[in-house]
Amino acid sequence: MALLYYLSILALVACWEPPDDRQPRPLHQSPYAAAIAAASRAVERDPNSAVAHRNLADAYARDGKMAAALAAYEQAVALQPDYAKAQTELAIVLTRLNRHAEALALLEEVTRTTPEYAWAQMALGLLYFRQAQYEQAVAAHRRAVALQADYGEAWYNLGEAQLKLNDYAAAEAAYTRAIAADSTVAKYRHGRGAALYKRRQYAAAVAELQRAVVLDSLFAPARFILGNALLRSGQPEEGRRQLALYNELEKQEKLLAGLRTTLIRTPDKAELYHKIGALYGQRGQYDQAHLYYVQALDRNPNFAPSYHNLGNLYLRRGQVTEAMSLFRQARYADSTYVLAHLALGNALMMQQAFAQALASYERGLHFEPDNARLQRGAALARKFGAASQTPD
Numbered sequence: 127m128a129l130l131y132y133l134s135i136l137a138l139v140a141c142w143e144p145p146d147d148r149q150p151r152p153l154h155q156s157p158y159a160a161a162i163a164a165a166s167r168a169v170e171r172d173p174n175s176a177v178a179h180r181n182l183a184d185a186y187a188r189d190g191k192m193a194a195a196l197a198a199y200e201q202a203v204a205l206q207p208d209y210a211k212a213q214t215e216l217a218i219v220l221t222r223l224n225r226h227a228e229a230l231a232l233l234e235e236v237t238r239t240t241p242e243y244a245w246a247q248m249a250l251g252l253l254y255f256r257q258a259q260y261e262q263a264v265a266a267h268r269r270a271v272a273l274q275a276d277y278g279e280a281w282y283n284l285g286e287a288q289l290k291l292n293d294y295a296a297a298e299a300a301y302t303r304a305i306a307a308d309s310t311v312a313k314y315r316h317g318r319g320a321a322l323y324k325r326r327q328y329a330a331a332v333a334e335l336q337r338a339v340v341l342d343s344l345f346a347p348a349r350f351i352l353g354n355a356l357l358r359s360g361q362p363e364e365g366r367r368q369l370a371l372y373n374e375l376e377k378q379e380k381l382l383a384g385l386r387t388t389l390i391r392t393p394d395k396a397e398l399y400h401k402i403g404a405l406y407g408q409r410g411q412y413d414q415a416h417l418y419y420v421q422a423l424d425r426n427p428n429f430a431p432s433y434h435n436l437g438n439l440y441l442r443r444g445q446v447t448e449a450m451s452l453f454r455q456a457r458y459a460d461s462t463y464v465l466a467h468l469a470l471g472n473a474l475m476m477q478q479a480f481a482q483a484l485a486s487y488e489r490g491l492h493f494e495p496d497n498a499r500l501q502r503g504a505a506l507a508r509k510f511g512a513a514s515q516t517p518d
Contacts (some may be wrong), residue, residue, distance in 0.1 A: 156420045158189035176206035180215070187219055189421065190393045195219050210240040214249050221253060222390060229253060237266070244273040248280045255287050263287035271303070278307030278314065285317045289324070297321040312342035320351050328359040344409055346375035378405060396426035404435060412439055430460035437469055446473055457489075464490040464497060471503050480511030 165182035172178055183198030199216035203209055213236045220229035233250040240246065251266030267284035271277050285300035301318035308314065319334035335352035338345060349372035356365030385402050392398065403418030416439050422432040437452030450473045456466035467490030474483035484507035490500045 156189070156424045157417075158185060158421070159424050161185035162189060162191075174205060176202045176209050176212065179205065180209065180212040183212070183219075184215065187215070189424075190389050192219055192223055192390055192393065196223065208239065210236055210243045210246055214243070214246045217249060217253075221256075226253065226257065230257075237269075241269075242273060244270045244277055244280065247273065248277070248283060251280070251283055251287065255283065255290075258290075260287045260290045264291065276307045278304045278311065281307060282311075282314050282317055285321065289317070289321060292324075294321050294324045298325070310341060312338045312345045312348060315341060316345060316348040316351070319348065319355070323351050323355050328355045331355040332359060332361075344375060344411070346372050346379055349375060378409060381405060394425050396422040396429045396432065399425065400429065400432050400435070403432065407435065407439070412442065415439060428459040430456040430463040430466060433459060434463065434466045434469060437466075437473075441469075441473065446476055449473055461489075462493045464494045464500065467493075468497075468500055468503065471500075471507065475503070475507060475510075478510075478514070480507045480514060483507040484511060 162182065162185040165178065165185045168175070168178040169182050179198050179202035183195045183202060186192075186195035186198060196216070196219050199212055199219060202212040203216060206212070213232060217229040217232040217236070220226075220232065230250075230253055233246060233253060236243065236246045237250050247266050247270035251263045251270065254260070254263035254266060264284060264287045267280050267287060270280035271284060274280070281300050281304035285297040285304065288294075288297035288300060298318055298321035301314055301321055304311070304314040305318060315334050315338035319331045319338060322328075322331035322334060332352065332355045335348050335355060338348040339352060342348075349368050353365045353368030353372060356362075356368060382402060382405055385398055385405075389395070389398050389402075399418045399422035403415045403422065406412070406418060407415035416436065419432040419436045419439075422429055423436075433452050433456035437449040437456065440446075440449040440452060450470055453466050453470035453473060456463055457470065460466075467486050471483045471486035471490070474480075474486060484504055487500050487504035487507060491497060491504065494500065
């Protein structure tokens with residue numbers, strides 16, 4: 127009975143999240159690293175191809191390697207000066223590197239020479255918005271939606287700029303067009319809710335913002351305005367609860383933003399990717415956590431904590447064999463990392479491999495003799511191992 131109880135607890139931990147039918151990305155095959163390798167080969171085959179250099183730049187940018195991305199984009203534009211897509215993406219990289227004046231000059235040039243390119247118009251609007259030039263932002267986003275009437279992101283950004291100009295009716299109309307383009311995006315709902323709140327239509331704002339948090343429970347700004355709208359509509363208890371949720375989510379968002387900013391300066395530091403992955407894991411965003419752990423290992427193949435945390439993600443999917451492989455890799459990378467010994471022991475217990483589980487717990491206890499979890503695991507492994515040897 128005790129054995130069944132213990133195994134049920136381990137199974138509950140492993141299956142806390144419903145099994146994902148999609149296969150996780152191969153451990154050592156970061157999608158960005160693979161894309162960089164493929165694009166590099168394409169550049170080697172055709173060094174005069176602007177498209178090949180742009181593809182390489184895009185892969186570098188997605189992997190957070192901004193300096194390499196910048197060089198590759200510059201090469202693409204040098205090979206094809208009228209390559210609007212590469213120019214726009216180069217401006218975005220310049221923005222991420224805080225080179226805003228250069229980015230602005232480039233986007234103004236792109237929108238002058240290629241005025242029909244809606245994405246460049248929207249990127250220009252976003253940069254104007256960032257610099258608090260809201261009227262110019264409105265004009266740029268209007269050009270974008272004039273070019274592409276169903277451009278939900280541009281409609282949303284138009285609403286954001288109009289909100290800053292206190293044109294609440296126009297902002298609500300823009301957010302409504304964004305929702306018409308895609309009704310499943312939480313921030314579009316949040317935007318309309320914010321405009322309704324500004325117009326003091328609190329009941330309508332609550333309804334829209336509640337839709338936003340259903341679509342994305344982690345979207346902090348919607349919780350903030352929802353909380354205030356509830357307070358103003360006579361629902362103080364729920365309003366305070368939403369504001370408390372906002373405060374917690376906002377702390378996480380600020381920490382994530384700070385870590386991402388640091389990554390731009392130090393893109394090869396495995397510990398930063400691991401910290402971001404751990405935060406995403408705490409928020410239940412397991413796909414993002416998986417990606418950042420893989421990126422950590424791409425930077426440092428001997429970083430034991432990321433192997434361990436990846437193993438926990440596999441365990442959540444019910445993929446015990448894969449998880450055990452990762453826990454063993456963590457031990458191989460750092461034999462003193464006792465969490466890997468503990469996790470491997472727990473996984474072996476789930477498979478009723480009691481002798482092997484005991485060995486794993488005892489290896490961990492060699493490094494931390496007073497570790498209570500390892501001690502409990504070892505005691506249970508001995509108990510259940512002895513019971514399994516007793517004839518019925």
